[in-house]
Amino acid sequence: MLTEINFDGIIGPSHNYAGLSLGNLASARNAGEVSQPRAAALQGIDKMRANLALGLAQGIFVPHARPDRAWLRELGTTPEDAEPGLFANAMSASAMWAANAATLSPAPDTADGRCHLTVANLRTMPHRSHEWPATLAQLRLAFASDAHFAVHGPVPPAFGDEGAANHMRLTPGHGEPGVEIFVYGVSGGGFPARQHIEACKAIARHHGLTPERTIFAEQSEAAIAAGAFHNDVVAVANERVLFAHEQAFADRDSLLAQCERRVPGFEYVEVSAADVPLGDAIRSYLFNAQLVTLPDGQMTLVAPTECRETPSVWRWLEAHIAGNGPIRRVEIVDVRQSMANGGGPACLRLRVVADPTTVDPRFLVDEAKLDRIADAVRRSWPVEIVGSDLQRPPLVAEIEAARRDLLDTLELGELA
Template sequence: MSNAFEVNFDGLVGPTHNYGGLSYGNVASQSNSQAASNPKEAAKQGLAKMKALMEMGFKQGVLAPQERPNVAVLRSLGFTGTDAQVIQKAAKDAMPLLVASCSASSMWTANACTVSPSADTADGRVHFTAANLNCKFHRSIEHPTTSRVLGAMFANEQHFAHHAALPAVGQFGDEGAANHTRFCKGYGDSGVEFFVFGRSAFDSRFPAPQRYPARQTLEASQAVARLHGLSDEGVVYAQQTPAVIDQGVFHNDVIAVGNGEVLFYHQDAFLDTDKVLAELSEKLARRGGNFQAVCVPRDAVTVEDAVKSYLFNSQLLNRAEGGMLLIVPEECRNNSNVWRYLEQLTSGNGPIREVKVFDLKQSMQNGGGPACLRLRVALKEHELAAVNQGVIMTPTLHDSLNVWVDKHYRDRLSENDLADPQLLNECRAALDELTQILKLGAVYPFQLA
């Protein structure tokens, strides 16, 4: 069998990164609403993480941001005139709509799509389904561009299959890889795909949260598994505990993270935990794997601490020397309970041996940690060779993107700045240059007009 790798494609933070407080149910997003942001710093923090992982020997890629403000969406909502007039009218009459149309939330590429590697699928190709992100207006407008960007990155039809987003209704609310992980012995081996949902759209026997919305439905997860040609023996569905959604756990990647044969999760993450773990263990064993569950007890770390620190919104990575590395945000070190737990965790004989801390404050204040910023794609050697090489991180690309950010990004952005028509021109100029750097071709609406 050829070598296989997990490649992390991190979202490049867009030039309109702002604190719009748009994400109800995401505590950090709401609590930092209307603060001034620093897009330049946000982009550089993300690039620093990409460079660090590349230098540690991990395969690293980059996923381009979206065109913002999204003038076409504003036009569809009744604003008319030139692009500048559309923005000015929206600012005057419906500022929340302008803020939504400027969101840089596509940086959190864990929500871009769900990916199934070729070892799991019926036709032996890597499958991608763009997430409809139906629960939030500002994110529901992402998937058409997401699909075009993914299509430009993974263009070879012999190796890659792309599916349109599911129907844009709440019953098929799909949040992508943030509610999906995969367990396997080796990245090239057939594995078990783990879909976590918050509610069922059509079966009232399943409980649901009361305070915050459950963004992922069971029916959406099942549809993605069908589209990707996954076998029943290679899939496990689990329901997130409704009470933790009501405490701000809006995606499963805020309360659990998996990699290889290991699931790192909070005691309160799932309903029927014992049953879920038994099914994962049994199905992975049939595929040659030895499932290991690492449970964080609520007595050591509360759900509130998990949400504040984003302990589980971390990257769990295989180290070359064996054992696993956990990439966590600075907020974990600042939380005494969480840091005490991590020190105990890495001093034991468990699979997680090392913790590395990154400063991702600009993203964290908007409610996204290390795991939100990356899309994992398991690729065999020949599949990686078929990926558009313009999006694979190298020292040269890292330097080019840093120069690009310095040239095009502002270092301060407030809500009032979004009404400046010049911001649209700045963003389009930046993205036009970016598509050349990343060799994407025409993927943005202004390039296709």
């Protein structure tokens, strides 16, 4: 039976605040701060526990090898000799944000009836541009059944692709045919556009999507300039519902007209700038929440604590829940360590619509497996990382040993 599975990236032992992501205001604001990798990973695990408690299916992706020694070799250097700035790019734990791992089209949408995944090239930012080989290895292991999945390599790096963070799907139900919305950028306040329309169109072709099942929508320059470096910072969709800020799209009316024409029962929930200024929406990550449907059919927003702490956002949410809107419940989760680096609850997960029995079970979790992962984190993850110590050999050795411990715990030695 097809169901939605949220695959969360386990926050890696090299989690640090190097401020590497241009256009990501939280990343820039916290550059140089002391990070807490152990607390960060445990917060992520608690979020997964909360999803399980809601009755949702849950999967995982494991941290990449850090530092990325192979990438440094390609650049003619080593962890010991690399310049500090370059080493920070090799040490980034940003693969934890699984929303950027790939773009996915479920089987009901595709020409061959298989679930298609295209790994994101992430070519715009150096610290993320070397993620895709390790991500691809996990995707090909987790979704190895050729009868049910097709896993594609990255779009050529001439065109930027940042994965599901710029992709939404509208459908009467997760297991039914849907309409896929690819959101691309052009520019915004001097920040680079990370998702190119050429990449979106290439992915749609690879996935065998018909024009009737595909919409290409431009992100607004105002949103990019305000710090919405990915569409999922200002919009999120779930089943028939599109939840977005009024300044999310360059041509909102055209997008809505296409959705109304193609999606039976389409509902649009808009947050106006008068109620929630764009800056508040981005700072709180209101739209970078997980919008999910519970087993009882209740649509729920899994939102970060920062939403409750932002008065305009919390007022809007309370008013919506009190009314007759489609979002009936808000669940608050604490992912402050991820938020401080620019990634909310939705950044941490890749939504996969599939039959869980077709997925490698090592990538699916229950409470007992999360207990084992948490034990490995408590046992091996650094408590804190000071930026000036990032290149210190004992810390590098500790981080590499921690990842090996986790892979052993999950019996994923193929990824060592």
